[in-house]
Amino acid sequence: MWSLFHKFGSPPWLYRLSGSILRWLLPITVIALVAGAVWGVLFTPPDFRQGNSYRIIYIHVPAAVVALAGYYVMAIAGAVSLIWRMKMADVAMRACAPIGAALTFIALVTGSIWGKPTWGTWWVWDARITSMLILFFLYLGVVALYEAYENKELAAKACAVLSLVGTVNIPIIYKSVDWWYSLHQPASIKFTGGTTIDPSMLYPLLLMIVAFYALFTCALLLNMRAEILQREQRTAWVRRLAAAGESD
Amino acid sequence: MHPVRKQRLYLVLFLVFFSSAAIGLVTYALRGNINLFYPPVEVAAGLAPIGQNIRVGGMVVDGSIQRSSDSLEVRFEVTDFEAVVPVVYTGILPDLFDEGQGAVASGKLDANGVLQASEVLAKHDENYMPPEVAEALEASKARMAGQSPKQEYAQ
Numbered sequence: 001m002w003s004l005f006h007k008f009g010s011p012p013w014l015y016r017l018s019g020s021i022l023r024w025l026l027p028i029t030v031i032a033l034v035a036g037a038v039w040g041v042l043f044t045p046p047d048f049r050q051g052n053s054y055r056i057i058y059i060h061v062p063a064a065v066v067a068l069a070g071y072y073v074m075a076i077a078g079a080v081s082l083i084w085r086m087k088m089a090d091v092a093m094r095a096c097a098p099i100g101a102a103l104t105f106i107a108l109v110t111g112s113i114w115g116k117p118t119w120g121t122w123w124v125w126d127a128r129i130t131s132m133l134i135l136f137f138l139y140l141g142v143v144a145l146y147e148a149y150e151n152k153e154l155a156a157k158a159c160a161v162l163s164l165v166g167t168v169n170i171p172i173i174y175k176s177v178d179w180w181y182s183l184h185q186p187a188s189i190k191f192t193g194g195t196t197i198d199p200s201m202l203y204p205l206l207l208m209i210v211a212f213y214a215l216f217t218c219a220l221l222l223n224m225r226a227e228i229l230q231r232e233q234r235t236a237w238v239r240r241l242a243a244a245g246e247s248d
Numbered sequence: 249m250h251p252v253r254k255q256r257l258y259l260v261l262f263l264v265f266f267s268s269a270a271i272g273l274v275t276y277a278l279r280g281n282i283n284l285f286y287p288p289v290e291v292a293a294g295l296a297p298i299g300q301n302i303r304v305g306g307m308v309v310d311g312s313i314q315r316s317s318d319s320l321e322v323r324f325e326v327t328d329f330e331a332v333v334p335v336v337y338t339g340i341l342p343d344l345f346d347e348g349q350g351a352v353a354s355g356k357l358d359a360n361g362v363l364q365a366s367e368v369l370a371k372h373d374e375n376y377m378p379p380e381v382a383e384a385l386e387a388s389k390a391r392m393a394g395q396s397p398k399q400e401y402a403q
Contacts, residue, residue, distance in 0.1 A: 049344060054376060057376075118372055119370055183371055196376070
């Protein structure tokens with residue numbers, strides 16, 4: 001088990017592995033995204049209260065779910081980087097931040113667009129929405145902090161600490177609708193007990209959530225590969241790769 | 249594991265645990281007053297300040313909505329099933345605002361205990377279903393009305 005773990009520290013090995021994963025994961029992601037979006041927008045019934053405006057759920061919920069999960073990926077990469085001083089964990093942590101920021105931004109914007117017709121407002125300083133905004137700033141903070149240091153090892157250490165401290169926010173976001181009186185409705189998909197969304201609307205939503213997880217993975221791997229090449233540009237294996245003109 | 253790495257692992261766990269505990273305590277302390285929200289029962293009991301911006305939320309009482317014929321003024325009552333607070337609002341209401349649905353009104357209480365709302369927001373629940381399913385549920389609810397009058401959607 002440890003030998004596999006140590007293999008992840010090897011840039012050429014990780015580069016080749018990510019190349020072979022992306023070769024099949026990218027087409028699957030595109031198919032799942034298109035299928036989920038078409039299914040959700042065209043082939044689901046309208047909601048009994050919200051009519052057609054609820055369909056934004058097929059972007060809003062997957063983006064928010066993966067933005068939260070992505071933070072844990074970043075924090076775990078940060079912990080590995082702090083404990084084992086593994087360079088590839090720095091790369092993974094650094095690659096998560098802009099993707100997570102983009103997903104959080106999508107969740108905030110779609111939520112705002114959804115909020116106007118249903119609640120009657122674009123924005124409220126409510127527990128769920130404010131904690132989500134903090135998540136957005138945490139992601140941006142990691143990006144900014146990393147760029148602020150000349151020394152990349154120091155940068156990685158600072159970012160790892162920031163992302164670990166920020167994990168506090170994730171359960172707060174998740175439970176905010178239960179802990180505080182929030183305008184945001186509680187979760188419709190529950191781990192325990194029945195879901196409160198009709199199966200005809202639930203299945204495309206689940207497909208979209210899976211598709212967003214796949215999208216996150218693809219974006220993460222692509223980001224990491226670019227950073228690996230940049231960091232390793234003076235090594236023999238990258239020179240050989242460049243000379244051969246291969247893409248993976 | 250190497251002792252140095254083990255030490256760093258403990259450091260990481262310590263960092264996550266104590267920052268969570270600190271922020272957890274702060275949020276717990278802020279729990280009640282994070283958005284100056286008052287349930288109708290507290291307003292009725294006189295616990296809400298008069299002339300200060302507060303938020304009152306609950307269900308809109310069935311049959312309480314009265315629209316003015318010559319302006320956008322709307323009067324309605326919100327309840328938490330224990331007390332009722334009358335609300336006056338002038339403006340356009342959100343689509344989902346309706347009798348028997350959740351709403352949050354923010355504004356100032358006047359001396360008569362009426363909330364002069366400057367904003368009314370509709371709250372919606374976590375239930376999503378096609379209209380046919382909602383109608384079927386409504387019909388079965390009406391049939392069972394004698395046995396369990398307080399039954400809700402999709403339970």
